[in-house]
Amino acid sequence: LGSEIKPRSSKASNTMNGEKLNGESDVDDDEQEKDEEEVLDDEVLRALDEMKKTTPVDPIHALPLYSLLPAEEQSRVFESPPEGHRLVVVATNVAETSLTIPNIRYVVDTGKVWIVPM
Numbered sequence: 001l002g003s004e005i006k007p008r009s010s011k012a013s014n015t016m017n018g019e020k021l022n023g024e025s026d027v028d029d030d031e032q033e034k035d036e037e038e039v040l041d042d043e044v045l046r047a048l049d050e051m052k053k054t055t056p057v058d059p060i061h062a063l064p065l066y067s068l069l070p071a072e073e074q075s076r077v078f079e080s081p082p083e084g085h086r087l088v089v090v091a092t093n094v095a096e097t098s099l100t101i102p103n104i105r106y107v108v109d110t111g112k113v114w115i116v117p118m
Helices: 028-054 071-078 093-098
Strands: 060-065 086-091
Touching: 028 060, 028 086, 060 071, 086 093
Parallel strands: 060 086
Antiparallel strands: none
């Protein structure tokens, strides 16, 4: 897309299987995923805007898809995009492999994984 998406440093403390090393639960993991997805959505949308300036393509209808997104918003990926628009779904790897969205022609997996250092 002409821009590079770089992993950001994690805000969460060191975790192992969703728990802090001292045994307390880590509620920041869910918020971290949501924050990372929102930032990624913004980066992808900016990259798509730049691409549209230089490449003649159909208008883009971009939607996020991740586990913490409210169900009503998740279900929007199953609706037809506006007439003449191309659907782009920005999803986590879990969402990507957990369901089938009709009329998806391509899946781009960047191979990036968010890992909290131990």
